Amino acid sequence: MLGGIYCGQCGKKVKEVGRYRCECPEHGDVSGNRLRVVIKIEKEWLKKRFTNFIEAIQFLESIRVEIRKGKFDIRDHKADEPLGFENLVNQWLELKKTQIKRHSWDSLNNFMRKAIVVWGNKNVKEIGYAEIEDFIFKTLGDLSSKSRANAKSTIHSFFTWLRRRRVLSAHQLPEMPEVPFELEFRKTIPKETQQAILDELASISRDTNPRIWIAVKWLSTYFSIRPNEMISLKEGQIDRENGFFIIPHPKEKKPKVVPLTDEDLDLVRSLPISFGELPFFRHFKGHGGAKPGTPFGPRYLYRWWKRTCSNLEISGIDLYGGTRHSTVIHLGQHFTPEQLKAASLHSTNKAFERYFRMKPEAIKSIYEVSGAGGNKGATTLPLSKTSNKRKH
Numbered sequence: 495m496l497g498g499i500y501c502g503q504c505g506k507k508v509k510e511v512g513r514y515r516c517e518c519p520e521h522g523d524v525s526g527n528r529l530r531v532v533i534k535i536e537k538e539w540l541k542k543r544f545t546n547f548i549e550a551i552q553f554l555e556s557i558r559v560e561i562r563k564g565k566f567d568i569r570d571h572k573a574d575e576p577l578g579f580e581n582l583v584n585q586w587l588e589l590k591k592t593q594i595k596r597h598s599w600d601s602l603n604n605f606m607r608k609a610i611v612v613w614g615n616k617n618v619k620e621i622g623y624a625e626i627e628d629f630i631f632k633t634l635g636d637l638s639s640k641s642r643a644n645a646k647s648t649i650h651s652f653f654t655w656l657r658r659r660r661v662l663s664a665h666q667l668p669e670m671p672e673v674p675f676e677l678e679f680r681k682t683i684p685k686e687t688q689q690a691i692l693d694e695l696a697s698i699s700r701d702t703n704p705r706i707w708i709a710v711k712w713l714s715t716y717f718s719i720r721p722n723e724m725i726s727l728k729e730g731q732i733d734r735e736n737g738f739f740i741i742p743h744p745k746e747k748k749p750k751v752v753p754l755t756d757e758d759l760d761l762v763r764s765l766p767i768s769f770g771e772l773p774f775f776r777h778f779k780g781h782g783g784a785k786p787g788t789p790f791g792p793r794y795l796y797r798w799w800k801r802t803c804s805n806l807e808i809s810g811i812d813l814y815g816g817t818r819h820s821t822v823i824h825l826g827q828h829f830t831p832e833q834l835k836a837a838s839l840h841s842t843n844k845a846f847e848r849y850f851r852m853k854p855e856a857i858k859s860i861y862e863v864s865g866a867g868g869n870k871g872a873t874t875l876p877l878s879k880t881s882n883k884r885k886h
């Protein structure tokens with residue numbers, strides 16, 4: 495028969511002499527001593543230690559049953575647990591670190607760490623529909639429906655990776671539960687209120703760093719750009735001669751080429767030319783203790799936005815809703831959904847002349863409307879004293 499039980503002292507195969515007893519040729523009755531189950535399957539060996547004959551024979555028989563049914567997988571029995579959930583999650587997260595942005599990775603890590611608390615190093619083949627459903631709707635029951643849907647998407651992505659790595663076969667993948675959700679509508683503001691906020695921001699940030707106002711103004715004008723993309727912009731990604739700037743690695747994984755309005759092009763040309771690798775939206779010396787030349791942080795504009803809204807006694811409006819979303823709603827009075835979708839650059843993917851489903855001039859005309867009514871005299875907005883003295 496396949497496999498056998500061996501004496502843990504001399505290594506010789508023991509003989510079963512009763513239902514609960516076995517004897518070694520050298521040591522006699524070793525039923526309650528150290529024993530080893532040894533099985534060779536094709537080119538691999540499975541070895542496991544036991545302290546009594548009953549446990550050893552039960553394990554050996556269970557392996558023989560698995561083999562007869564075609565369900566045996568030696569990975570299920572290895573000491574290093576190659577199919578352990580926590581082990582595989584750690585491998586997956588290390589890989590994802592090299593593929594996605596940090597804030598996206600943080601979200602994956604957050605969900606999977608919660609799952610590890612529940613499932614530990616459980617064999618991934620034992621995690622099925624019921625376990626996943628309980629995790630999403632019970633363990634994560636206090637989260638919003640959108641967060642639960644994101645958690646389900648994360649788990650699905652992980653198991654898809656296991657299939658592609660040939661860790662699991664397609665028929666071993668668990669079915670995923672339906673996780674319905676509704677996106678909450680962001681609160682938006684009319685164009686007049688948006689402009690009042692921009693005017694106040696220009697006033698309170700002028701002496702600190704005028705590029706704070708420029709960043710928020712551009713978020714209100716170029717609704718194709720997200721806040722994190724905007725603050726990642728570098729000096730060399732702005733073409734002052736031809737009037738456009740480039741977001742090289744946005745969320746859509748395709749570069750965005752964005753035409754500047756005439757007003758903003760004049761504004762850019764009024765600023766001193768700096769090294770191409772410098773962040774365009776950066777701190778200057780002596781302001782807020784930040785190191786000169788470093789980019790704005792991810793919440794820097796938001797904090798200025800909230801301060802400005804507080805000055806105007808405006809509440810409940812976040813930066814995203816008050817700029818990008820409010821602008822799109824305003825533009826809906828002037829352009830068709832198809833035109834706005836094209837101007838959002840969500841479906842663009844080729845070199846400069848082919849970046850736009852609409853011609854760049856048409857995109858620019860939409861941005862002209864979204865920026866209309868802007869701060870008068872914006873092209874002469876003074877820089878901070880520090881930035882006038884030297885180039886960064």
